[in-house]
Amino acid sequence: MNRVITISLITIGIFSLSSFMPDPKLSQSIKRGKEVYALNCQSCHMEDGKGMPDVNPPLAKADYLRKPPKTLINIILKGQSGEVVVNRKKYNVAMPAQEYLTDIQIADVLNYSRNNWGNKIPGLITPAMVKAARK
Ligand code: HEC
Numbered sequence: 001m002n003r004v005i006t007i008s009l010i011t012i013g014i015f016s017l018s019s020f021m022p023d024p025k026l027s028q029s030i031k032r033g034k035e036v037y038a039l040n041c042q043s044c045h046m047e048d049g050k051g052m053p054d055v056n057p058p059l060a061k062a063d064y065l066r067k068p069p070k071t072l073i074n075i076i077l078k079g080q081s082g083e084v085v086v087n088r089k090k091y092n093v094a095m096p097a098q099e100y101l102t103d104i105q106i107a108d109v110l111n112y113s114r115n116n117w118g119n120k121i122p123g124l125i126t127p128a129m130v131k132a133a134r135k
Contacts, residue, residue, distance in 0.1 A: 026111060026124045033112025034107045039099060041113075050118035055093050057086035060117035069110070069125045073133045076106050099134070103127035 038047075041059075045051050046048035059065060064086045065072065079097035083090055101109070107125045114121040 005078035023124060026115070029111040029124070030115050032104075033110070034116075036101065036118070037112055040101065040105075041109065044095070049113070049128045054091070054093075056087070057084060059092045059113045059119075061119060062086050065114050065119055065121055069123070069129055070133055071104060072110050073130050076101065076110070077130075077133060099113040103130040103134075106130045 037045075045059050046056075048060075049058060051058040051060075057064070060094070075095065077097060077099045079095050081094035083092045085091075098106075099130040103128045107127045107130050110125045113119065114123075114125070
């Protein structure tokens with residue numbers, strides 16, 4: 001009986017520890033994504049991620065970033081035009097496609113955006129997911 005309790009406690013301990021530890025793959029991707037953002041996105045979405053009123057929608061605390069990874073990947077690969085609603089505000093200016101970015105760069109910039117400016121969206125976007133979306 002004691003052994004069962006000990007083993008259960010150890011198991012619970014390991015699980016709770018691992019949920020607090022940041023995924024090293026994710027933290028490295030976020031770090032690389034900062035530069036991709038600065039070079040390719042910042043001119044429109046701004047350094048603070050707040051965008052430009054009525055022109056470029058925000059990424060900071062943006063409900064839109066909770067959409068499935070595939071939707072976000074496609075915005076970068078294909079651009080986006082037509083009306084979009086972000087945090088209950090409408091925007092209607094075209095975002096150019098950036099399919100020339102590599103699979104890693106696109107995964108990194110999205111991981112960075114989903115974990116910066118007050119965003120904390122669980123899950124890792126991988127280069128393989130970007131590759132699959134290109135087909
Ligand atoms: C030339 C300006 C411009 C650049 C550069 C740009 N965007 Fe956008 N982005 C926009 C506009 C404008 C929209 C809204 C498009 C619409 O109205 O349909 C948008 C929409 C978005 C959206 C969905 C709406 C939201 O706010 O969450 C995401 C996510 C996004 N952009 C991420 C990026 C990322 C990441 C990059 C860099 C790889 C980038 N954008 C580069 C202008 C830009």
